[in-house]
Amino acid sequence: xxxxxxxxxxxxxxxPGFDVLGLALTLYDTISLVPGRAGLTLTVxxxxxxxxxxxxxGNLAVRAVKAVYAEIGAEPPAIDIHMDNxxxxxxxxxxxxxxxxxxxxxxxxxxxxxLNRDRLFALAVELEGHADNVAAAVxxxxxxxxxxxxxxxxxxxxxxANIGVxxxxxxxxxxxxxxxxxxxxxxPRANAVFNIGRTALLxxxxxxxxxxxxxxxxxxxxxQPWRRGLIPDYNVTEYACYQAGARxxxxxxxxxxxxxxxxxxxxxxxxAALAKEVESAGIQRLAIWPDIDVDGAVVATCxxxxxxxxxxxxx
Ligand code: HSE
Numbered sequence: 001x002x003x004x005x006x007x008x009x010x011x012x013x014x015x016p017g018f019d020v021l022g023l024a025l026t027l028y029d030t031i032s033l034v035p036g037r038a039g040l041t042l043t044v045x046x047x048x049x050x051x052x053x054x055x056x057x058g059n060l061a062v063r064a065v066k067a068v069y070a071e072i073g074a075e076p077p078a079i080d081i082h083m084d085n086x087x088x089x090x091x092x093x094x095x096x097x098x099x100x101x102x103x104x105x106x107x108x109x110x111x112x113x114x115l116n117r118d119r120l121f122a123l124a125v126e127l128e129g130h131a132d133n134v135a136a137a138v139x140x141x142x143x144x145x146x147x148x149x150x151x152x153x154x155x156x157x158x159x160x161a162n163i164g165v166x167x168x169x170x171x172x173x174x175x176x177x178x179x180x181x182x183x184x185x186x187x188p189r190a191n192a193v194f195n196i197g198r199t200a201l202l203x204x205x206x207x208x209x210x211x212x213x214x215x216x217x218x219x220x221x222x223x224q225p226w227r228r229g230l231i232p233d234y235n236v237t238e239y240a241c242y243q244a245g246a247r248x249x250x251x252x253x254x255x256x257x258x259x260x261x262x263x264x265x266x267x268x269x270x271x272a273a274l275a276k277e278v279e280s281a282g283i284q285r286l287a288i289w290p291d292i293d294v295d296g297a298v299v300a301t302c303x304x305x306x307x308x309x310x311x312x313x314x315x
Contacts, residue, residue: 003109004032004301007102008293009087010094010136011167011259014206015218015250016198022136022143023259024293025165027093029085030300031061031102033110036078040065047085047095060096060127064103067123072113079110090173092253097133098297100124105138105297117296125152133253140296142206159292160209164264166246166274168237168285169257174230179254182226191221205248211263214248218261224251231256233283240281244273258285 009027013019029046040062042054056062061083069076081103087095101124108115115123117138124134131145131152139156146153202217204210228234234251237258241249246260262270274287 001110001112002032002034002301003106003299004030005102005106005109005297006030006300007098007105007137007297008094008140008295009098009290010133010253011092011165011257012094012132012136012253013220013223013251014202014259015224015248016195016202016220016222017132017144018195018220018222019130019132020145020199021202022094022132022134022145023159023165024136024140024143024296025093025167025290026293027086027288027290028293029083029087029095029098029102031084031099031106032082032301033065033106034080034082036080038078040076040079040081042081042083044083044085046083047087048083048089049085051089052083060099061103064100064123064127065107067127068104068107068111068113068115071115071119071123072111074111076107088169088173090175091169092174092176092251092255092257093167093169094133094137094253096176097124097128097137100127101134101137101297105299109299120297121154122152136293136296138296140293142203142292144203157207158294159206162209162211162264163206163292164262164267164270165290165292166241166260166262166270167252167257167288167290168241168260168278168283169288170231170233170285172256174254174256176254179227179230182230183223184226187222194219194221202248206261211247211261214261215242218248218250220250223254227251227255233285234258236281237278237283237285240277240283241274244277245270246274
C-alpha cells in the first residue's frame, strides 16, 4: 500500500476572525507513505528541507501518523514518510496544519482506518492546538470553526468568484508561538464588539462578493495591533497594497505574510500596480497569486503494494 496526499496552504484569521476563519489556498504540500523496513522514517524535500525537526517526538507529521494508529488501537508498522513541501514555513500560511492534516489523511488511507473528515479534523485540532488552519486544510474553501462543549465544528463555504487573493511573503519567517506570546490575555469589551461586527461583515462580504466593505471588514482589534510591532515592513506593505488597488489587506494567520483581497476582474491592472508599488517602496517581499482551494486534503494515490514475486529478488 502507498498513500499520497496533497494538502492546501491556508490563511487564517483574515483580519478579525482570530482563531476562527480559515481560507484554503492552491499551494500544496504532498506527503507519501510507503511500507518501510523499520519504524517510522521521515525525509523532506522542498520547503523545510534541512530545517524541519525530523525526530519522532518533534515532527508533527510523524506524530499525526502515530495518532491515527492510536485511534485504531494498533502499533504503526514500518513506514517511510516523505514530505515534499511547497508551503513555506513560519510565514502564516498554515504549513504545520498542512503537515498534520496531510499525515493524518495519508495514515488513515494507508492503515485502512478510513477515518471521516470530521474525525481527521478533531485529531488535527488536538495536534495543532487551534482550529482555523486545520479546518481549511481538511475541508477547503472558507471555514468558520467554532467550539461546542469540548468539540470543534466547522461551517465551510465558498467565497464569491470575484474575490482574488494575493499573498506577500517576506524572506524571514515569524514563529507562531512568538506572535501569540505578543498578545494580551484579556480583551476589553469594546474590542470584542469591534471584532464581532467586522467578522460578521467579512464573511458576508466574501460570500456575496461585495468588495466595497472589505477594507472595513478586515480591521481587527484582537491581534494585528500587537503583531505590527513584530513585523518591520507590515505598514509599508499594507500601504503599498491599498495604493495598488487592494480592497482589503490583513495579516495572513500570525504573519508575517500579508493577504490582500482584490477584484478578479481587475487582476491584470492590480498585479502590475502592486509590482510597481512594491518596487518603488523597496519592499523585499514575494507576491504570489493562489486561487482558493475548494477540496481540502485529497488522497491523490492509494495503491496496493506490488505483489512480491519470487523472481524480483529482495530489496
Ligand atoms: N489563529 C492563529 C494565530 C493562526 O493568529 O495565532 C496561526 O496559526
